[in-house]
Amino acid sequence: DHFSSTDELKSLVDLESYLIESLDEYILETQNVLNEVIRLRNELTEENGIALEDVNDYVTNPIAALKLIRRLSVDWLQLMEFLETDENDFSQLFKVFEKAFPDLSDLEGAVNGVIRIQSFYNLKTKDLVNGVLQGQYFENSLSEKDCFEIAKSYFEMKQFKRSAEWFKEAKRLNFNSNHDSIVIYLANSYGKLGKYKKALHLISEELDDDNENKNSLIKYYKESLQKDTIFQEEHHKDHVCGGNIKVDPKISKNLFCAYGHFYAAPFLKIAPFKVEYLNLDPPIRQFYDVVTDDEIEYIKKTTTPYLKRSKSGFEDPRVSDYRVSKSIGIALKVHNFLSHFDQRLNDITGLDTNSSESLQVANYGIGGHYDEHHDFIEGTVNENEGNRILTALYYLEDVELGGGTAFIHLNVLVPPIKNSMVLWYNLYPTGKPDYRTLHVGCPVIKGSKWILTSWIRERGQELLSPCPVEYNPQMETVI
Ligand SMILES: O=C(O)CCC(=O)C(=O)O
Numbered sequence: 001d002h003f004s005s006t007d008e009l010k011s012l013v014d015l016e017s018y019l020i021e022s023l024d025e026y027i028l029e030t031q032n033v034l035n036e037v038i039r040l041r042n043e044l045t046e047e048n049g050i051a052l053e054d055v056n057d058y059v060t061n062p063i064a065a066l067k068l069i070r071r072l073s074v075d076w077l078q079l080m081e082f083l084e085t086d087e088n089d090f091s092q093l094f095k096v097f098e099k100a101f102p103d104l105s106d107l108e109g110a111v112n113g114v115i116r117i118q119s120f121y122n123l124k125t126k127d128l129v130n131g132v133l134q135g136q137y138f139e140n141s142l143s144e145k146d147c148f149e150i151a152k153s154y155f156e157m158k159q160f161k162r163s164a165e166w167f168k169e170a171k172r173l174n175f176n177s178n179h180d181s182i183v184i185y186l187a188n189s190y191g192k193l194g195k196y197k198k199a200l201h202l203i204s205e206e207l208d209d210d211n212e213n214k215n216s217l218i219k220y221y222k223e224s225l226q227k228d229t230i231f232q233e234e235h236h237k238d239h240v241c242g243g244n245i246k247v248d249p250k251i252s253k254n255l256f257c258a259y260g261h262f263y264a265a266p267f268l269k270i271a272p273f274k275v276e277y278l279n280l281d282p283p284i285r286q287f288y289d290v291v292t293d294d295e296i297e298y299i300k301k302t303t304t305p306y307l308k309r310s311k312s313g314f315e316d317p318r319v320s321d322y323r324v325s326k327s328i329g330i331a332l333k334v335h336n337f338l339s340h341f342d343q344r345l346n347d348i349t350g351l352d353t354n355s356s357e358s359l360q361v362a363n364y365g366i367g368g369h370y371d372e373h374h375d376f377i378e379g380t381v382n383e384n385e386g387n388r389i390l391t392a393l394y395y396l397e398d399v400e401l402g403g404g405t406a407f408i409h410l411n412v413l414v415p416p417i418k419n420s421m422v423l424w425y426n427l428y429p430t431g432k433p434d435y436r437t438l439h440v441g442c443p444v445i446k447g448s449k450w451i452l453t454s455w456i457r458e459r460g461q462e463l464l465s466p467c468p469v470e471y472n473p474q475m476e477t478v479i
């Protein structure tokens with residue numbers, strides 16, 4: 001027994017105080033963990049609250065979407081590391097939902113989307129960080145972590161002017177342990193641009209004295225200062241997608257709008273289409289109100305469950321960053337609801353649409369695009385079909401910002417206007433490919449882009465379009 005000896009009781013008191021001390025340590029440790037969990041939880045709650053205010057607006061904003069993906073692919077996992085040690089109900093619950101989370105490749109996709117938007121539209125880094133897109137202010141701004149992710153991607157792409165801008169923003173927003181890593185990256189970006197003095201200054205002044213790389217970096221940049229290497233300044237040029245490139249007035253003064261009926265199609269005599277000539281040679285024309293809201297609803301509803309990541313290339317189609325969208329073919333013949341669709345294209349073009357391919361529906365998310373390409377097939381063409389004479393591209397949705405179609409040799413930017421269709425010939429009337437038709441599906445900055453594309457092939461047109469030597473706009477009746 002214990003109670004008969006005071007000595008034994010004393011040792012129990014000692015033991016108890018030892019235990020209390022250890023318990024205190026445990027409490028402190030747990031409290032620290034919990035405080036950190038609470039801090040992260042508050043950060044997540046704040047952002048989630050902003051998203052809840054208008055979910056649709058949030059997920060169609062590239063900056064907000066990037067943040068959402070980063071939270072779910074990185075931040076939540078960091079939080080869970082704190083809770084991992086004990087098997088609590090929340091950890092169990094999290095494991096069930098985690099499977100549906102975006103992963104690091106989704107994060108990479110979202111970062112690339114923002115980078116694409118910046119480079120195609122030549123947006124200022126500071127504007128993007130503050131949520132300003134093409135001059136319009138949106139509420140979502142980027143955090144240090146987001147800037148750091150983007151900066152690292154630019155660094156890997158060897159775009160050091162941009163990486164320096166983004167690391168600078170990350171440094172400005174920084175208030176945690178990542179500081180040294182940002183400083184080194186920023187200095188190295190300066191170094192790659194030949195700005196050794198700046199790099200040296202940054203390392204000497206701002207890198208922690210305890211950092212193991214400090215001395216070697218100082219030595220490296222001091223030595224670099226002695227070398228005289230010539231560097232090429234990186235320039236960011238305007239792209240046709242941005243809509244800021246002026247068209248030669250000699251061309252633009254001849255452009256016009258009209259009510260057009262074509263090839264004497266009887267229906268169009270009564271109800272001509274509104275048409276706008278965006279370029280005369282080669283002709284690029286935008287037709288308004290050629291697809292109805294009901295048809296659009298039908299097309300979206302029917303195709304949405306089947307959309308798959310688009311591929312590019314005729315011979316060996318692949319998924320790549322060249323074309324970031326989801327798409328699926330739709331055969332008009334099996335959809336009675338769309339029975340008038342091809343008739344309109346036939347009325348407009350005078351061509352036989354029976355030989356056209358199944359239509360293609362595509363949906364581009366934020367930063368989604370289709371880089372420079374021609375629609376005609378290069379190389380061997382299947383003789384039973386022939387090449388793609390003509391492209392008719394229908395816009396099924398207005399895009400809030402970006403998402404036009406740019407003809408980069410012609411400085412023509414087609415705005416994505418719902419219910420309209422843009423039409424151009426990919427071949428000269430002689431059947432020769434027309435390389436002036438090189439075009440880009442511009443990145444979506446904000447919103448969602450839905451298009452439908454119809455390609456008319458050469459076969460079946462022999463009697464309808466007997467090769468004129470040159471295209472002549474007079475072939476069409478315009479009233
Ligand atoms: O998305 C666009 O604006 C262009 C699409 C396109 O060029 C195509 O699908 O061939």
Ligand SMILES: [Fe+2]
Nearest residue numbers: 373374375439
């Ligand atoms: Fe195309």
